[in-house]
Amino acid sequence: MKKKVLATLMTAAMLATTLVGCGGTDAGSAPAADDGAAAEAPAADDGAADDGASEEAPADDAAAAEEEIPTATFGDPNGTHMEMWTFVEIHGQHYGNMVEKWNEQNPDRTIEITCTTYPYADMHTKLLTSLNAGTGAPDICDVEIGQFPNVIAGLDTWLVPQNDTAAPYLDTMVQARMDVYSGSDGNYYGIPYHVGATVMYYNVAAMAEALGISNDDVIAKIDAVVTWDDYAALGQEYVDAIATEGKHWTSVDTAGCDWQWIAMAEYGEDWTGGMGGTANVQLESIKKMCTMEQEWVNNGLAMVSPDGHVDLEAGFQNILDHNIVSFPKAMWYMSRFTNYMPEEKGNWYIAKCPVFEAGQKCSVGIGGTGTVVTQQAGDPALASEFLCWAKMSEEGEQLIWDNLGFDVCNTVLWNDDAFAHDDSNQYNQFFINYPYDVLYSIKDDIGTVYTTAISPTINEQMCNVTLNDILENGMDVEEALQAAQDVVDLEQ
Amino acid sequence: MNKFKKFFYSQKAAPYVFVLPFIISFLLFWIYPLCSTITMSFQDIKPTGTEWVGVKNFTKLLKDGIFHTAIKNSFQYMILTLVLLIPFPMLWAVLMDSRLVKAKGFWKACLYVPALTSVVISGTLFRLMFSEYPTGQMNVITTALGLGTFKWLKVKATGLGALLLVACWRWTGVNMLYFISGLKAIDTAMYEAADIDGATAWQKFRYVTIPLLKPTTVYVLTISVYAGLAMFMESYMLWAGPDSPNNIGLTIVGYLYKRGITKNQLGYGSAVGIVLLVIALAINIVQLIVNGTLGKEED
Numbered sequence: 164m165k166k167k168v169l170a171t172l173m174t175a176a177m178l179a180t181t182l183v184g185c186g187g188t189d190a191g192s193a194p195a196a197d198d199g200a201a202a203e204a205p206a207a208d209d210g211a212a213d214d215g216a217s218e219e220a221p222a223d224d225a226a227a228a229e230e231e232i233p234t235a236t237f238g239d240p241n242g243t244h245m246e247m248w249t250f251v252e253i254h255g256q257h258y259g260n261m262v263e264k265w266n267e268q269n270p271d272r273t274i275e276i277t278c279t280t281y282p283y284a285d286m287h288t289k290l291l292t293s294l295n296a297g298t299g300a301p302d303i304c305d306v307e308i309g310q311f312p313n314v315i316a317g318l319d320t321w322l323v324p325q326n327d328t329a330a331p332y333l334d335t336m337v338q339a340r341m342d343v344y345s346g347s348d349g350n351y352y353g354i355p356y357h358v359g360a361t362v363m364y365y366n367v368a369a370m371a372e373a374l375g376i377s378n379d380d381v382i383a384k385i386d387a388v389v390t391w392d393d394y395a396a397l398g399q400e401y402v403d404a405i406a407t408e409g410k411h412w413t414s415v416d417t418a419g420c421d422w423q424w425i426a427m428a429e430y431g432e433d434w435t436g437g438m439g440g441t442a443n444v445q446l447e448s449i450k451k452m453c454t455m456e457q458e459w460v461n462n463g464l465a466m467v468s469p470d471g472h473v474d475l476e477a478g479f480q481n482i483l484d485h486n487i488v489s490f491p492k493a494m495w496y497m498s499r500f501t502n503y504m505p506e507e508k509g510n511w512y513i514a515k516c517p518v519f520e521a522g523q524k525c526s527v528g529i530g531g532t533g534t535v536v537t538q539q540a541g542d543p544a545l546a547s548e549f550l551c552w553a554k555m556s557e558e559g560e561q562l563i564w565d566n567l568g569f570d571v572c573n574t575v576l577w578n579d580d581a582f583a584h585d586d587s588n589q590y591n592q593f594f595i596n597y598p599y600d601v602l603y604s605i606k607d608d609i610g611t612v613y614t615t616a617i618s619p620t621i622n623e624q625m626c627n628v629t630l631n632d633i634l635e636n637g638m639d640v641e642e643a644l645q646a647a648q649d650v651v652d653l654e655q
Numbered sequence: 656m657n658k659f660k661k662f663f664y665s666q667k668a669a670p671y672v673f674v675l676p677f678i679i680s681f682l683l684f685w686i687y688p689l690c691s692t693i694t695m696s697f698q699d700i701k702p703t704g705t706e707w708v709g710v711k712n713f714t715k716l717l718k719d720g721i722f723h724t725a726i727k728n729s730f731q732y733m734i735l736t737l738v739l740l741i742p743f744p745m746l747w748a749v750l751m752d753s754r755l756v757k758a759k760g761f762w763k764a765c766l767y768v769p770a771l772t773s774v775v776i777s778g779t780l781f782r783l784m785f786s787e788y789p790t791g792q793m794n795v796i797t798t799a800l801g802l803g804t805f806k807w808l809k810v811k812a813t814g815l816g817a818l819l820l821v822a823c824w825r826w827t828g829v830n831m832l833y834f835i836s837g838l839k840a841i842d843t844a845m846y847e848a849a850d851i852d853g854a855t856a857w858q859k860f861r862y863v864t865i866p867l868l869k870p871t872t873v874y875v876l877t878i879s880v881y882a883g884l885a886m887f888m889e890s891y892m893l894w895a896g897p898d899s900p901n902n903i904g905l906t907i908v909g910y911l912y913k914r915g916i917t918k919n920q921l922g923y924g925s926a927v928g929i930v931l932l933v934i935a936l937a938i939n940i941v942q943l944i945v946n947g948t949l950g951k952e953e954d
Contacts, residue, residue, distance in 0.1 A: 284917070291919060313919045316701065417809075417900065469788050471900070477788045619918055623898060631900045635809060653718060 233280045238262040242273030243542050245549075246301035248290065252280040253567060254305055254356075254532070260562055261553035274549055276303075283307070290314065294321045294537065302540035303550055306353060308343065308531040312616045315346050315353075323536040324350035328547040332555035337528075337572045339611040344533035347438060353533020354554045357569030359493040360526045360609050361425055361516055362601055363394075366488040368510035373405040373488075382595070385514050391455060394489075394517040398464050401488065411466040414478075414487045415456040417630040418471025420622055421529060425491060426452035428527035428610025429518050435615045442617045442651050444625070445644045451519060453633050453640045460634055467634050471626070479503045491516050493529040494570040494598060497590045501568070512595040515605050524608040564588070570602050577603040620654045621647075689932075696925035705922075712926035722927065724902045725910040726934075731815065732906065733883025736822050740879055741872065744827050748834030749864060763835075766828035778821065778892020782808070785817050785893070808894060814903040821889045826882075830875055837871030838864070873946045877939050884935050887912065907931045 233252055237259035249255045255278030266273040279301075281289065287310045293299035294317055306314045314321070329351055333341065337358050344353030370381045388394050398412030415422060427433055430448035433440075459465035466487065469477035473490055481487055483504055500507055516525045534554060540546045553559045560571040561582065568590055576582045576599075583599035584591070591597055629647040632638035662668055696713070699706045716722050747766065751759050769777065784792040785807040794804040807813045841864065849859045865872075887908035891897060894904045897913040905913075907927065915924025943949045 288916065418898075470786070477786060480788060480790075623913075627898050627900060627902050631809065635806075635900070650720065653715070 234277060235259060236275065236277045238275040239266050239273035240275055242266065242275045243545055245274060245276045245303060245541065245546055247276055247278045247303040248286055248301045249278060249280055249305040250283040250286045250307065251305070251532075254278075255280055257559075257562055257566060258303070258553055260566075261559055262549070264558060265549055265552065272545060274545070287313070293539075298539065300537045300539040302542075302546045303534060303536055305532050305534050308533065308614050309619065309622075311344060311353060311533055311614060312618065314535065315344075316616075318346050318348055318352075319350065319538070321538055322346075322352045323538060323540065323543045323547055324352060325354060325536070325547055325551060326351055328544075328551040329354065329555065332551060332573070335573045335575045336555060337574060337609070339609065340528060340531070340572045342611065343528070343531070343614060345438075353535050354550055355572050356532055356534075356554065356563055356567065357495060358572055358602070358609060359495055359528045359530045360570055360602055360605065361421065361428075361491050361493050361529055362526065362598075362605075363489060363491050363514045363516050364496070365512045365514060366482075366485065366507075366510055367512045367595060369485045369488045370401055373401055375404070378595070382512060385512060388514070388517055389521055391517045391519055395455075395459065395464060398459075398489070402464060409466075409486055411487050412464045413459070413489050414468040414473060414481065415460060415465045415634055416468050416472040417634050418468075418626045419474070420625050420630075421472070421491060421493075422452055422456060423449055423625065424527045424529055424612050425516055425525075426519070427612050429520075429523040429525065431524065431610065433612050434621055435613045435617055437613050438615060440615075442621060442655055444621060444629075444647045444651060445641075448519075449644065450640055453630075453644070457633055457637070457640065461637075474499065483507065494602065495530065495568065497593070497598060498568040501589055501593055508593050509595065511593070513598055513601045515601060515608070524610040526605045526609045527612055528609060570598070574606060577606065617651065617655055621651055624650045692925045692928050695922050696929045698922045698925075700921040708922070712923050713930075715923070716926055716930060721902060721905070722910055725905045725907050726930075728815075728903070728905055729884050729886065729907045732818060732822075732886055733880060735815070735819055736826075736883045737876065737879055739819060739823055740826055740830050741875060743823075744830035744875075745834050745868070745872070747827065747831045748838055749860065751831070751835055752838045763828070763831070766831055768828070769825045770829045772825075774825070774888040774892055777825070778889060779895075781817065781821050782893050782895060785813075808904070809900045811901070811903045814893075814899070817893060818886075818889055818904065821893065822886070825889075830879075833871055833875050834868065837868045841867045869946070870948075873943070873948050876942060876946075880938050880942065881935050884931060884938075907934075 233255075235255060247255065247258055258276055258278055262274050262276045286305075287307065290300060290304055290306070291313055294314070324346075329336075329341070336355075340355040340358055341351050344355060345351050365381075365385050367378050367381045367385070371378050374381065384397055388397055395412075402410070402412055423434075426448040427446065430446070432446045432448045434442060434444045434446055434449065436442050456465065460467060469475075469481055472478060473482065473492060474496065479499065482490075483506070494513075500511065518525050534550055536543055536546045536550055554563070555573065557573065557576065560573045560576055563569050563571050564576075564582070565588060578599070583603070584597055586592065624647045628650075629643045632643045632646075633640055663672070697707060697709060699708045699711070750756050751763060756762060786792075786794070787804070787806040787809065788794070789798065789804050791807075793807055798804060805813055807817055845863050845867070846859060849863055854862070885908050886906050890899070890904040890906055890909055891912075897905070897909045897917065899905060908931065911924050911927040911931070914920045914927060940949070
């Protein structure tokens with residue numbers, strides 16, 4: 164009898180190992196998405212490559228993926244249950260905080276929400292698969308802007324249009340940010356967290372030391388910068404003063420398109436051609452920006468960002484080492500300072516970006532995450548109403564600013580003293596000036612570059628090949644852009 | 656119960672029962688995906704529906720410069736891994752098998768351990784080592800040698816070098832083990848006979864070891880050709896994603912991943928996969944015919 168049991172057990176074990184063995188070989192050679200995402204570099208490179216502009220995922224979220232999938236449930240256990248997916252844990256906490264407030268205000272329509280944080284690539288793959296399959300999708304889901312074209316492809320067969328529920332808030336929202344998350348049918352499908360307005364960050368302390376003048380004098384010089392020529396002249400002054408090998412005025416990116424986006428916004432151009440347009444990377448603005456960047460690298464004003472852009476470990480280190488003292492980046496980069504460069508507190512000043520010709524727009528919304536309600540939601544109407552309230556109401560915007568550190572889309576708050584000048588806010592404490600003062604001053608100067616189905620192709624080509632050719636290999640700008648256009652044309 | 660027992664003890668049925676787990680997993684995890692990949696490579700798979708497009712995916716591949724770069728990279732990598740990962744492991748195996756080396760178990764373990772490490776972890780470590788920042792390990796070494804710093808992962812030559820280093824670090828031990836087991840199968844009488852004939856160590860290696868190791872070598876060659884062409888994880892980890900400057904780290908499977916997964920173009924991705932299959936199959940069939948392994952059974 165014993166023998167029989169033993170034999171059965173052994174057979175079972177053999178069977179199991181055979182199957183596991185097969186699975187094992189499979190995983191070894193096939194692209195293992197989990198592994199990939201888990202080891203993703205701190206600053207969620209994936210996003211950077213996809214939208215060419217990085218996104219606002221705090222850099223440490225990927226690390227969490229290795230251990231476990233964080234899940235948290237908030238709200239009233241007797242209320243309507245909702246599932247929510249995100250790729251940034253603190254985004255989930257935002258909904259947790261908001262659901263408590265919602266339940267207080269709506270005791271007859273309470274909600275319980277379960278927020279699950281997946282690694283960036285995993286979450287988007289899972290979402291697309293479940294939307295495709297028609298089952299298994301969450302009620303509410305965060306979608307990074309670079310991935311949005313994939314998710315929006317299903318339009319209202321996949322997602323719930325937010326036009327009606329968003330209507331009460333629209334008059335105070337930045338219209339451009341609603342537009343970037345709209346579908347080809349003109350409906351709004353995603354609700355934004357932030358504007359992602361690009362501004363210039365300056366290390367006033369380092370500049371003052373090098374130039375031998377006071378902080379206030381440095382700030383006066385920065386405020387006097389209007390055009391890129393002014394910016395380069397101030398940079399030359401700094402580089403001449405410091406005259407040290409390896410110390411530069413700024414760093415230009417080979418793995419990010421932020422500089423190009425700014426240039427496009429300044430000239431009112433868009434390489435995607437907008438919704439339904441034809442993509443064209445050989446734009447005047449792109450040529451000018453690339454030529455200027457190349458010139459700066461050649462004359463030592465700029466260095467090429469280590470590892471490609473400033474939103475990576477090497478980029479943070481570069482800033483901490485004062486190898487560069489100014490760079491343009493979206494306002495959500497503020498949280499990188501507080502999280503990764505706390506010792507820089509009190510040194511940095513935020514100002515608007517220079518322009519090519521006076522009078523141009525001087526900023527562009529970069530990166531972002533739109534939150535969608537899926538057609539598979541248990542109660543789409545309630546989910547939509549809650550979502551819009553949680554992200555666009557004043558209460559919601561207050562928490563987004565305090566906890567997530569984003570430049571909120573509700574323009575009324577930008578010059579609301581209690582909101583914008585609150586000295587208990589960590590970002591107001593960190594920087595020399597109030598970030599929202601800068602934002603308010605460029606209120607009407609924020610341009611839009613769309614993220615469409617062709618965007619991943621353009622960004623990939625620019626970040627992998629074109630910018631490397633121009634800035635690292637010294638290739639002629641026209642020639643490099645022609646090569647990029649050829650690749651883009653193959654896809655459209 | 657009786658019938659069941661009878662079936663189980665039947666000599667005719669038993670073999671099938673025992674191979675069943677393999678057959679099922681083979682059909683389910685290999686044949687089914689293979690067939691559906693072939694079908695999908697002729698389709699345009701969109702979120703809103705699937706459309707038959709004939710050979711459009713393949714004609715597009717012909718014009719796709721990035722795909723050509725990927726093929727070129729994979730080939731270079733495959734050939735260089737063959738050059739590095741067959742002779743050297745064979746040499747180590749012979750050394751391990753000889754009396755020249757002390758503490759063999761220790762050295763074998765040292766060479767084999769990398770194969771057990773997760774590529775995710777080792778790739779990340781290698782990425783940090785090859786960082787272009789002056790504090791990266793490799794740059795610290797080159798600076799100490801007075802060579803200055805390098806942008807390792809931005810330049811084709813050094814990028815490929817880094818990839819090969821990861822490959823050698825990881826696979827030398829595995830290939831060595833194959834060769835050791837091959838060496839164990841060689842009859843010692845052969846060496847004794849050679850000794851009596853007065854053969855030198857080199858002659859024994861050249862005329863006894865190498866020819867008798869051929870089946871092992873052919874096996875290692877076959878799997879290395881495929882592994883070289885299908886390399887993905889190493890480059891994915893080294894560049895933290897499927898994107899690398901000037902596509903120096905892009906491989907065929909990396910491109911497949913990029914198209915199929917990150918860009919959600921499963922049809923086009925499938926076509927890339929089919930091309931990889933055809934190339935790997937063609938090389939290996941030619942190689943096996945040349946080596947005389949195919950058709951051996953009939954001899």
